[in-house]
Amino acid sequence: xxxxxxxxxxxxxxxxxxxxxxxxxxxxxxxxxxxxxxxxxxxxxxxxxxxxxxxxxxxxxxxxxxxxxxxxxxxxxxxxxxxxxxxxxxxxxxxxxxxxxxxxxxxxxxxxxxxxxxxxxxxxxxxxxxxxxxxxxxxxxxxxxxxxxxxxxxxxxxxxxxxxxxxxxxxxxxxxxxxxxxxxxxxxxxxxxxxxxxxxxxxxxxxxxxxxxxxxxxxxxx
Amino acid sequence: xxxxxxxxxxxxxxxxxxxxxxxxxxxxxxxxxxxxxxxxxxxxxxxxxxxxxxxxxxxxxxxxxxxxxxxxxxxxxxxxxxxxxxxxxxxxxxxxxxxxxxxxxxxxxxxxxxxxxxxxxxxxxxxxxxxxxxxxxxxxxxxxxxxxxxxxxxxxxxxxxxxxxxxxxxxxxxxxxxxxxxxxxxxxxxxxxxxxxxxxxxxxxxxxxxxxxxxxxxxxxx
DNA sequence: ATATATTATTAGACGCATCTAAGTTTTTAT
DNA sequence: ATAAAAACTTAGATGCGTCTAATAATATAT
Ligand SMILES: [Mn+2]
Ligand SMILES: [Mn+2]
Ligand SMILES: [Mn+2]
Ligand SMILES: [Mn+2]
Numbered sequence: 001x002x003x004x005x006x007x008x009x010x011x012x013x014x015x016x017x018x019x020x021x022x023x024x025x026x027x028x029x030x031x032x033x034x035x036x037x038x039x040x041x042x043x044x045x046x047x048x049x050x051x052x053x054x055x056x057x058x059x060x061x062x063x064x065x066x067x068x069x070x071x072x073x074x075x076x077x078x079x080x081x082x083x084x085x086x087x088x089x090x091x092x093x094x095x096x097x098x099x100x101x102x103x104x105x106x107x108x109x110x111x112x113x114x115x116x117x118x119x120x121x122x123x124x125x126x127x128x129x130x131x132x133x134x135x136x137x138x139x140x141x142x143x144x145x146x147x148x149x150x151x152x153x154x155x156x157x158x159x160x161x162x163x164x165x166x167x168x169x170x171x172x173x174x175x176x177x178x179x180x181x182x183x184x185x186x187x188x189x190x191x192x193x194x195x196x197x198x199x200x201x202x203x204x205x206x207x208x209x210x211x212x213x214x215x216x217x218x219x220x221x222x
Numbered sequence: 223x224x225x226x227x228x229x230x231x232x233x234x235x236x237x238x239x240x241x242x243x244x245x246x247x248x249x250x251x252x253x254x255x256x257x258x259x260x261x262x263x264x265x266x267x268x269x270x271x272x273x274x275x276x277x278x279x280x281x282x283x284x285x286x287x288x289x290x291x292x293x294x295x296x297x298x299x300x301x302x303x304x305x306x307x308x309x310x311x312x313x314x315x316x317x318x319x320x321x322x323x324x325x326x327x328x329x330x331x332x333x334x335x336x337x338x339x340x341x342x343x344x345x346x347x348x349x350x351x352x353x354x355x356x357x358x359x360x361x362x363x364x365x366x367x368x369x370x371x372x373x374x375x376x377x378x379x380x381x382x383x384x385x386x387x388x389x390x391x392x393x394x395x396x397x398x399x400x401x402x403x404x405x406x407x408x409x410x411x412x413x414x415x416x417x418x419x420x421x422x423x424x425x426x427x428x429x430x431x432x433x434x435x436x437x438x439x440x441x442x443x444x
Numbered sequence: 445a446t447a448t449a450t451t452a453t454t455a456g457a458c459g460c461a462t463c464t465a466a467g468t469t470t471t472t473a474t
Numbered sequence: 475a476t477a478a479a480a481a482c483t484t485a486g487a488t489g490c491g492t493c494t495a496a497t498a499a500t501a502t503a504t
Contacts, residue, residue, distance in 0.1 A: 007491065028451060040492055042453060047490090059452060059499060089311070090337050103329045109322045115312050229461065250481060262462055264483060269460090281469060281482060 002071060004051075006106045009075050010034065011044055012053060013105075015064055016072035020141070024061040073137025078113055079105040080126035080133075085116045087127040094127040094178070095169035128169075129160025129179050129215065147183075148193060148211035155184045155222040160215035168213065175204065182219050224293060226273075228328045231297050232256065233266055234275060235327075237286055238294035242363070246283040295359025300335055301327040302348035302355075307338045309349040316349040316400070317391035350391075351382025351401050351437065369405075370415060370433035377406045377444040382437035390435065397426060404441050 004012070014033050018025045031041040049056035053068035064072060082101040086092040092100075107113075117123075124140075125131055133139045150156050158181045161168070172178065176199065184198040193208030206214075226234070236255050240247045253263040271278035275290035286294060304323040308314040314322075329335075339345075346362075347353055355361045372378050380403045383390070394400065398421065406420040415430030428436075 005490080026451075027453090036491095037493065038452060039454080039494085044491080086334075090341065092333075092337065096333065100329070100331050100334050103331065104326070107322070107325045109325070111314075111318065112308075112322050115314065119312065227460080248481075249483090258461090259463065260482065261464085261484080266461080 002074075003108065004053075004071065008044070008048065008051075008053075009071075009106055011041075011048065012064070012068055012072040013075045013079070015054070015062065016069060016076065019064060025063075026061055030062065070137040073133040073139055075105050076139070077133040077135075077137065078107070080130060081113055081116050081120070081123070083126045083128070084120050084123050084132070088120055088123075089116075093169075093173070094164075095166040095173065097127060098164060098166070125160075125179075127179070128164040129158075130164075144215040145217065146212050147195065147206070147214040147216045148188075148208060150185055150216060150218075152185045152187050155182060155219040156216035157182050157219045158214055159217050162213040162215065171210075175199075175206075177214070183216070224296075225330065226275075226293065230266070230270065230273075230275075231293075231328055233263075233270065234286070234290055234294040235297045235301070237276070237284065238291060238298065241286060247285075248283055252284065292359040295355040295361055297327050298361070299355040299357075299359060300329070302352060303335055303338050303342070303345070305348045305350070306342050306345050306354070310342055310345075311338075315391075315395070316386075317388040317395065319349060320386060320388070347382075347401075349401070350386040351380075352386075366437040367439065368434050369417065369428070369436040369438045370410075370430060372407055372438060372440075374407045374409050377404060377441040378438040379404050379441045380436055381439050384435040384437065393432075397421075397428075399436075405438070 011030075011034065015025060015030060018029065018033060022029075027038055027041050027045065031038045034041065045054055045056045045062055048054040048068070052065055053071060055063045055065055079101045082104045083094075083097040086097040086100060087094055123132060131139055131141065144160055146162070147156065147158075158177060158179055160179070161172075177183075181199065183204070185195060186198055186203070187196040188194075189196070193211070195206050195211050197204045197206060233252075233256065237247060237252060240251065240255060244251075249260055249263050249267065253260045256263065267276055267278045267284055270276040270290070274287055275293060277285045277287055301323045304326045305316075305319040308319040308322060309316055345354060353361055353363065366382055368384070369378065369380075380399060380401055382401070383394075399405075403421065405426070407417060408420055408425070409418040410416075411418070415433070417428050417433050419426045419428060
């Protein structure tokens, strides 16, 4: 039953997450993301290919195999379950949990994560709105709509984030925006794409880049 | 601020725990305990000596330095806090937690363990009755009395265990013995050192080896 | 189409943690 | 006191994951 090194697990997870946005991941991009040099990554790809976790051909983009996707999915599952546990059970802020989860995702103990899952009532999303893969490592990837795609007059609920770096999360904390926050779109500014919104009783202005990184849905009952 | 490899942390912790019982730990004994060959341990002792964590002289027994004791104490603190968290918060059995704690003790996140500590109300002992070192890594080592040292007629409370291997813990589960269990000593058998005890309404016979591995105190209010 | 820049691979090295084989020191037994 | 056994160290090797320097392939620009 599986068991790879901490190092290999990080390669798999990173590769999986990168493959969601861009379906052609290069050695160079992966090296950048992992903070490693290209030859290091090339060498690891050769090893992961030998493990049948990636499909690798010289000078070609890298792809995970089905086996690789499953392994990656299970690590991401542990990461996201952990983040949820840290927020819901241990009462950490959503901006504090990623670095801890980055370590706990490598713990080898099915019963530990099973217990987390139970305590949380089998959550389907992490504290940043990302889907939690199922016990087989499979991710149910829903279509997500950036806030900037909605129109004035619409009432939307925030359901996810494109990035969860903690500076962004702290920014959202200051603006009192979280998952489930309901926003009414007052106006979209033509010139710079910023949006004027009603948040409860207050009025709020969000810049275009921020609106691109917030996912939303039409609020229920509107 | 510190930060040693997972590997070095395990050497320090093991050395510390062995030094409590035997104050002269040999390369051979440490190698046995860690499941490694002697040359491996010799080589690591030379490295830890260079780090000023152990005092090492060729062919002499090994001792931790004050710095080494502190590092070790902090790892043991994380281990025991984790075990307590797993039992009290996550409702694991005391026989399930050691292996998980063995991994989580290496997590580097002061805030994570601080939160555990708070949630648990700053416990002083782990689920097996062993003392939890303080935030500086210092262990308050109390004198402990094995059950076999008490006399017939005495009423005692179980406060700790000499070993916490899970076969022993499961044995105690079957006998319904845990920390806080009160036992009345009916009789000590001269021949084999076994003890006949009253446990609630039931009568119980414990062999000498078991009585040596249970720590007890005279029960309060007797 | 050719030159240039970018991306990727290979070769060779290093530190960590481990091993085996060989030799040395210390302890134990006779 | 001597021999034998046990404990310990040194030397040298291996696998993992990383690096730099050198080389090769691919992509981009002129
Ligand atoms: Mn995360
Ligand atoms: Mn990780
Ligand atoms: Mn333990
Ligand atoms: Mn450990």
